[in-house]
Amino acid sequence: MAGARASVLVDALRAAAIAGGLAFPIVALRAEPDFSNKLVLEPRWSWMFAAMALAFLVRLASAFLPRRAAPAAARPRDEAAARRRGRAFAVFGLGVIFAWPFLVLVVAGPSGALKWIDNYGVQILIYVMLGWGLNIVVGLAGLLDLGYVAFYAVGAYAYALLATHYDLSFWLCLPIAGILAAFWGVLLGFPVLRLRGDYLAIVTLAFGEIIRIVLVNFSTLTNGDAGIGNFATITFFGVPFNASEGGFAAVFGLDHSPVYRLVFLYYLILALALVTNLATLRLRRLPIGRAWEALREDEIACRSLGLDTTKVKLTAFALGAMFGGFAGAFFAVRQDFVSPSSFNFIESATILAIVVLGGRGSQIGVAAAAVAIIGGSELLRELDVLKRFLGSEFDPTQYRMLLVGLAMVLMMNWRPRGFVATRAPTIALGERRAIGGDLVREGRG
Amino acid sequence: MSARAPFLRIEKMSMRFGGLTAVDNVSFEVSRGDIAALIGPNGAGKTTVFNCITGFYKPTSGRISMAPDGALPDPAAIDALTRSGRRHRDGLYLLERMPDHEIARAARVARTFQNIRLFAGMTALENLVVAQHQPLMRASGWSLLGLAGAPSFRHAERAAVARARDWLARIDLLARADDPAGALPYGDQRRLEIARAMCLGPQLLCLDEPAAGLNPRESADLNRLLRAIRDEFGVSILLIEHDMSVVMEISDHVVVLDYGRKIADGKPEHVRADPSVIAAYLGVPDEEVAAAEREIGA
Numbered sequence: 198m199a200g201a202r203a204s205v206l207v208d209a210l211r212a213a214a215i216a217g218g219l220a221f222p223i224v225a226l227r228a229e230p231d232f233s234n235k236l237v238l239e240p241r242w243s244w245m246f247a248a249m250a251l252a253f254l255v256r257l258a259s260a261f262l263p264r265r266a267a268p269a270a271a272r273p274r275d276e277a278a279a280r281r282r283g284r285a286f287a288v289f290g291l292g293v294i295f296a297w298p299f300l301v302l303v304v305a306g307p308s309g310a311l312k313w314i315d316n317y318g319v320q321i322l323i324y325v326m327l328g329w330g331l332n333i334v335v336g337l338a339g340l341l342d343l344g345y346v347a348f349y350a351v352g353a354y355a356y357a358l359l360a361t362h363y364d365l366s367f368w369l370c371l372p373i374a375g376i377l378a379a380f381w382g383v384l385l386g387f388p389v390l391r392l393r394g395d396y397l398a399i400v401t402l403a404f405g406e407i408i409r410i411v412l413v414n415f416s417t418l419t420n421g422d423a424g425i426g427n428f429a430t431i432t433f434f435g436v437p438f439n440a441s442e443g444g445f446a447a448v449f450g451l452d453h454s455p456v457y458r459l460v461f462l463y464y465l466i467l468a469l470a471l472v473t474n475l476a477t478l479r480l481r482r483l484p485i486g487r488a489w490e491a492l493r494e495d496e497i498a499c500r501s502l503g504l505d506t507t508k509v510k511l512t513a514f515a516l517g518a519m520f521g522g523f524a525g526a527f528f529a530v531r532q533d534f535v536s537p538s539s540f541n542f543i544e545s546a547t548i549l550a551i552v553v554l555g556g557r558g559s560q561i562g563v564a565a566a567a568v569a570i571i572g573g574s575e576l577l578r579e580l581d582v583l584k585r586f587l588g589s590e591f592d593p594t595q596y597r598m599l600l601v602g603l604a605m606v607l608m609m610n611w612r613p614r615g616f617v618a619t620r621a622p623t624i625a626l627g628e629r630r631a632i633g634g635d636l637v638r639e640g641r642g
Numbered sequence: 643m644s645a646r647a648p649f650l651r652i653e654k655m656s657m658r659f660g661g662l663t664a665v666d667n668v669s670f671e672v673s674r675g676d677i678a679a680l681i682g683p684n685g686a687g688k689t690t691v692f693n694c695i696t697g698f699y700k701p702t703s704g705r706i707s708m709a710p711d712g713a714l715p716d717p718a719a720i721d722a723l724t725r726s727g728r729r730h731r732d733g734l735y736l737l738e739r740m741p742d743h744e745i746a747r748a749a750r751v752a753r754t755f756q757n758i759r760l761f762a763g764m765t766a767l768e769n770l771v772v773a774q775h776q777p778l779m780r781a782s783g784w785s786l787l788g789l790a791g792a793p794s795f796r797h798a799e800r801a802a803v804a805r806a807r808d809w810l811a812r813i814d815l816l817a818r819a820d821d822p823a824g825a826l827p828y829g830d831q832r833r834l835e836i837a838r839a840m841c842l843g844p845q846l847l848c849l850d851e852p853a854a855g856l857n858p859r860e861s862a863d864l865n866r867l868l869r870a871i872r873d874e875f876g877v878s879i880l881l882i883e884h885d886m887s888v889v890m891e892i893s894d895h896v897v898v899l900d901y902g903r904k905i906a907d908g909k910p911e912h913v914r915a916d917p918s919v920i921a922a923y924l925g926v927p928d929e930e931v932a933a934a935e936r937e938i939g940a
Contacts, residue, residue, distance in 0.1 A: 476789070479788075479789055480785065480789070483782050483785050483788040483789065484772075484775050484778040484779045484782055484785075484788070485779070485782070485784075485785045485788075487764075487768060487771060487772050487775070488772065488775055488779075490761070490763075490764060491761050491764065491772045494761035494762060494763055494764060495759050495760070495761055495762075497698070497755075497759060498755070498759040498760070498761065499743075499772075500698070500742045500743045500746070501696065501698075501742065501746055501752070501753050501754075501755070501759075501839075502743075502746060502752075502772060502773045502775065502838070502839075502842060503743050503744075503746035503747035503775065503776055503842060504743055504772075504775055505743045505744075506743070620763055622764070622765045622767075622768055622820060623768060624765075624767060624768060624771060624799075624803065625765065625767065625819075625820045626767055626803070626807065626816075626819045626820060627819070627820050628820065629820070630820055630821075632763055632764075632765070632822045633822070633825075636762050636763045636822045636824040636825060637762075637763030637822075638762060638763055
């Protein structure tokens with residue numbers, strides 16, 4: 198026992214030493230220009246020691262905490278009660294989601310509600326939808342796609358360009374955007390799907406960047422970095438959302454406010470996301486969905502059973518891309534502006550993080566992860582309260598990404614397979630029992 | 643057409659990996675209704691032959707012809723198909739020209755693997771349903787009818803589940819149908835993999851060391867299962883096996899490989915007495931080695 202305690206102490210001291218080594222050049226040594234613009238070294242030893250102490254304490258604490266959640270399948274529990282609780286939670290959650298804009302309107306009023314509907318409603322739902330779309334590729338088929346944002350961009354630009362040049366309506370552009378994104382998914386799929394694992398990841402990453410760079414440089418079509426704006430003409434079944442006589446507010450006898458358009462957009466993306474979810478849940482129970490999961494489990498066995506793995510991968514890629522394209526068209530109509538800077542690699546990484554954090558293949562887990570990552574990082578903008586404790590110079594938004602990253606590291610350490618680590622069987626003779634995550638493979642491309 | 647007519651013929655097949663010749667000019671036949679065994683010491687090229695037949699490797703040279711629904715036609719007809727450059731005609735398939743999944747689907751050759759390849763995170767039932775992908779995919783109208791929940795698809799799915807249930811009952815795993823395949827004991831996994839291959843509805847079943855790691859009782863069960871597959875379903879079996887008790891007991895025909903070459907081919911009792919087979923397995927007497935060394939002047 199004494200030996201174990203000593204080794205924990207040694208381990209914590211080592212962590213402190215590493216923290217000290219890292220903090221010495223980047224924290225302790227600070228060069229400030231003086232009045233004559235010469236750099237003067239201003240050592241900040243207290244900061245460095247604080248970092249070391251923090252590392253020591255965190256490491257020490259982590260040794261006494263339970264390291265990882267036990268696999269869910271190993272815990273005996275009342276399945277029926279768990280399912281009842283799950284259903285009650287789902288009904289409550291769906292109720293909140295459907296009522297959200299009205300709850301916010303009642304609490305915050307029409308102008309105060311704008312931010313809450315847009316940043317916490319529409320924004321999160323876009324990522325829920327993107328997460329569900331990517332979940333088909335990464336979660337079900339087990340193909341690591343680091344360039345998913347490319348399809349999002351294709352969808353957004355498809356709508357922006359068609360609306361600008363041909364004056365087509367959103368409802369017509371939506372399916373076209375999805376089809377075009379699926380087309381690009383297949384086009385990308387053909388050459389890259391012979392690759393596996395890391396190689397597939399690298400090529401999809403490159404594809405995402407190529408699309409973005411083409412959007413930047415093909416300026417005769419896309420207007421380059423300046424982007425395309427003022428094309429979105431979303432209407433409430435023909436009634437425009439403007440201050441005119443025939444506008445939404447006038448027709449329904451309301452005071453004009455931008456909030457109506459936003460509420461409409463909220464329900465639009467909610468409907469799109471739910472369609473994505475229903476389609477995915479259904480597809481999972483069809484032969485094509487089982488083929489995706491079988492592919493993730495063992496590609497060679499799939500081929501021995503007569504499955505054309507190239508076609509299976511292409512359908513996963515095309516369908517995932519199609520939902521990305523739908524989300525892209527919605528993004529364009531919501532922003533009324535598209536530019537290449539919205540389709541960075543960091544977007545792909547965020548969507549992938551949502552899928553991985555949620556638990557690959559789990560629809561509810563992915564939705565929860567989108568709420569946690571996007572909602573959480575939005576919530577960190579609201580932390581002005583901290584200024585009271587840390588001085589008025591403290592800007593919490595600067596620490597936003599740092600805290601999101603830290604939260605993800607902790608989360609993955611606690612639940613390495615995401616929020617929902619189990620897999621639900623698609624078919625059963627008796628009762629459907631969840632399969633422990635330790636048996637489910639992650640796929641290697 | 644006699645019941646025991648050859649329906650798979652391997653002719654002068656070689657497989658080279660760089661400078662290594664894993665399979666060297668091997669020819670043999672498998673007849674309908676046979677249990678044929680492919681044996682030989684470690685590294686003799688047995689699994690390579692399997693991988694060539696099932697399309698996982700493309701043989702460097704040679705021809706593999708298969709008539710899944712009848713008997714092989716006369717050699718002139720096979721030559722004519724070879725010259726035509728096509729993959730198949732009139733129920734005759736040239737396997738060396740086909741990709742692996744097409745061999746499984748069209749030529750109806752199913753296989754299992756030396757190191758079991760079940761879908762570990764899917765249930766036993768799901769494993770057997772995935773094997774029925776082709777008929778289900780057609781019934782689901784390439785997913786469109788399935789998405790709409792068409793009754794024809796529901797019907798096809800029920801039939802697939804019924805077939806899976808039959809196989810689970812046959813291999814004594816009905817009680818564990820909803821357990822993940824990866825959680826089953828080793829012997830059950832071996833049987834489940836065979837059942838999964840059978841759910842493809844094959845004419846030829848290729849088993850790579852099905853008895854490896856089984857205890858004597860499980861081995862005897864396996865023999866019964868393989869005989870039932872042949873006698874009830876009329877499916878021929880080609881198996882790689884090290885367990886001579888299995889080979890000698892159930893096979894009708896044994897092919898022996900050593901260093902990639904065929905050294906014997908015939909009935910089990912005939913092969914067992916063949917001096918070259920005994921030499922391959924047990925080595926040759928010392929005086930023969932000495933004589934050979936004298937000849938080359940060592």
